[in-house]
Amino acid sequence: MRSLLSLVVFLFAALVSAVSTTGNRLLVILDTPKDKEAYTTFFRDLSERGYDITYETPKSDDLKLFKYGERTYDHLVFLPTKIKGLGPNLTPNAIVDFINAGGNILLTMSATHKVPVTLVSVLDQLDVTIPAERNGKVVDHFTYDAVSAAETHDTLVLDAPRNVRPGLKDYFEIPGAFISVPHAIGHTLGSGPLLTPLLRAPPTAYSYNPKEQGDTVEPDELFAAGKQLALVSVFQARNSARVTVVGAAEMLQDKAFDTKVTRQGGKAIFPANKEFITNLAGWTFQELGVLRVNKIEHHLKGDNETNPELYRIKNDVTYSISVSEYAWNDWQPFHLPEGDHLQLEFSMLSPFHRISLKPIHVGEDETVYGTDFVLPDQHGIFNFMVNYKRPFLTNVEEKRTVSVRHMAHDEYPRSYVINGAWPGLTGISATIVGFLSFCIVWMYSQPVKSAAGAKKTQ
Structure with a gap:
């Protein structure tokens, strides 16, 4: 009976386990517990996927990102x-340390609230x-929602992301769908290779602050406009930790x-926000795009001994990675x-081979x-x-170190199988044959004898 109960508990734990590869402990930072009521569907979806969600305010005394040097979330x-x-408890250094420790962050902003200076410092890094x-908001007088933003034009109705980075896997594409982006704070991105704009x-469109700018925005007062403004961006650190910046919470x-949205002259349709946010949160919390190396093998071609530590120059080698x-x-x-290509480098200080x-x-x-x-x-x-x-995709960086020795004295190929040695061998052979022929002729040739009885002459 006890074993049966243990089995049931194990199966239940397996069913409710988080789908994230990095863990299921999720901390939500908000002003008051009531704020989560506006995000019921989002958090319910995360709970059903197995996340253990904790809600805290920045003023909470129990809030700690680390305990005994380990992440608490x-x-x-x-x-x-x-x-x-x-x-x-939520200083810029603490948040950056959380990222360096492999933690993932979904950071949302809204034009209705000023972004805390702590998060501004983190974003700068x-x-x-x-x-x-x-808190400047993004305004567009052409692609706004004709119902909810008929006057303010600050709820954008945009095409869902498509072909974000050509030649790479796309986890956010929703063909033919629209995304509703209300009250967004636009942001600009540097040229770093770890940043990717999704939306x-x-x-x-342009960034506009109605409290500090008049009805007409001067060019020198403009923060950014058009494609310079990113609304949703992702960052993946070198340790594969992920940070997603959403300009519109x-x-x-x-x-x-x-709620349905309507473009100018279009029909009212439901936006694809739920599907997009599900994919976005899934990627951020490492439910998508995670690579795992199962096994690496290298050996002499045709040999059964795997992963030897010593090879010889010019060996035929087989390499495989799962x-x-x-x-x-x-x-x-x-x-x-x-x-795209998955490449192997066989290198010392620099690659000697780079093979797809x-x-x-x-x-x-x-x-x-x-x-x-x-x-x-x-x-x-x-x-x-x-x-x-x-x-x-999470980074794959796998290295196996081996020694390569030179040939032993009895492993060098015989000279007669080396094409370049044939002229020398021919010369040596000709010399030997000529010398032996000369010796034979010399040894077996008799001198000419003088005529018998010839008279002496003075």
Whole structure:
């Protein structure tokens, strides 16, 4: 009976386990507990997916991101607050340390609230810039919702993201759908390779602060306009921790999921906010785009001994790596996007070989990539290195170190099998044959005898 009960408990725990690969502890920072009522659908969806959600205000004394040097939460969600600073437990350094420790952050803003200076400092370190007043809203007089923003024009109705980064996997594409973006704070991005804009403002949009700017915005007062403004952006650190910046927290609210929007001259339709936010949160909390290396093997071609530590120059070597991709609580075979390559580097200080790996086996939850190649004519300490880093995918950096020795004295090939030695061998052979022929002729040739009885002459 006890074993049966243990089995039931185990199965229940497996069912409610979070789909995130980094954990299920989620901390939500908000002004008051009542604020979460506007996001009921969003948080209910996270709870059903197995997240253990804790709601705290910045003033809470029990709020700590670390305990005994370990993260107390796996994910953070920042909702708009009216507080200028987030207190001693949520300093910029503490939040950056949380990212460095592998934590993921979903940071939302709203033009109805000024962004706390703590989050402004964090965004600066990520090379994300917001208006100096910390609450300028994005306005567009052409792509606004004709019902809810008929006068203010600050609720944008935009096409869903499509082909965000050509040649890469796209987890956010929703063909033919629209996204409602109410009261957004636009931000600009630096040129860092770790930042990717998902949703940009249309060309006719601009950042506007009605409290500090008049009806006419002067060019020198303009923070940014058009495609310079990003509304939703993502950042993936080198340790694969993820930060998502959402310029409009209202995109996550129930009314954004349930209220129809209307473009000028168009029909009223439901926006695809729920699907977009689900994918966005899933990617941020590492439910999507997570790569795992299952196994790495290298060995002499045709040999059964795997992963030896010593090779010889010019050996024929086989290398293989097994990779899986995590998507919504399921490990799947990882398939490269069209035109992309998973490459192996065989390097000492610099690569001697850089080879594209080919899929050699596809299983239920893995794809095995491999190749055969000949080791260089150079002895020393070498690395089998796979360094695969792409936006939207966790980084793969796998290195195996081996020694490559030179040939032993009895391993060099005989001279007669080396084409370059044939002229020398021919000369030596000709010399030997000529010398022996001369010796034979000399030894077996008799001198000419003089005539018998010839008279002496004076």
